[in-house]
Amino acid sequence: MLIRAEGVPRKQADPLDFGGGHMNPDRAVDPSLVYDVDAREYNKFFNCTMGLLGDCESYQLNLNLPSIAVPDLKDSVTVMRTVTNVGPAEATYQAVVDAPEGVTMSVEPSVITFTEGGSSRSVTFSVMLTAKQRVQGGYTFGSLTWSDGSTHSVRIPIAVRIVTQDFFADTS
DSSP states (O other): OOOBOSSSSOOBOOHHHHTTOOOOHHHHTSOOEEOOOOHHHHHHHHHHHTTOSSSOHHHHHHSOOSSEEEEEESSEEEEEEEEEEOSOSSEEEEEEEEOOTTEEEEEESSEEEEOTTOSOSEEEEEEEEEESSOOOOOEEEEEEEEEOSSSOEEEEEEEEEEOSOTTOOOOO
16 A cells, blocks of 8 residues: 655655654564764754854764765765664674665675674774766665674664755755
C-alpha cells in the first residue's frame, strides 16, 4: 500500500516523512552499539546553526548523530562517526552498506572488533559518499548497519541530495 505524505504537494512518503521507525523495547535493553554525544557537542552545534561560530560545515556533518544527512553533495564527502560498545566485551561487527541511489558509499574500517580488556570501548569510522553522476536531484536514501552476524544489528539512515549548483533550491 502506497503511503502518502501530509501537506502540499501530495507525494509518496519517504524517510524524511515517516521518520526512523518504531522502537522495539526488547532490543533496546541490549543495544550493543550506541552513537554517544554529550551536551557540549549539542551546544557547539546550536552555536553553529545560529551563526555564532565560523567554519561549521564540517562540524555539522560530523556531529555524532545516529543518522547521516548530506544536503549538498557535489563530488564527495567523508563523514565521521563514533560508536561505543555497550554490549558484550568480545564483539565483532561488519558494516552492511545500502548506498543511496546515485551515490557510491564506503566505510572504513568495514569491520570493528572489541576485545575484553581492550584499550577502548569506542571506535571512530569514516563514511565516504561520492556522487556517481552530476545530476541535480532530490534526496535519495540508504543506510549503514553494523551487524555481529547473530543477535545485534544497529542501523542508521542516510539521506543525500546531489547538487550541481550552489543556488539550487528544492521546490518539490
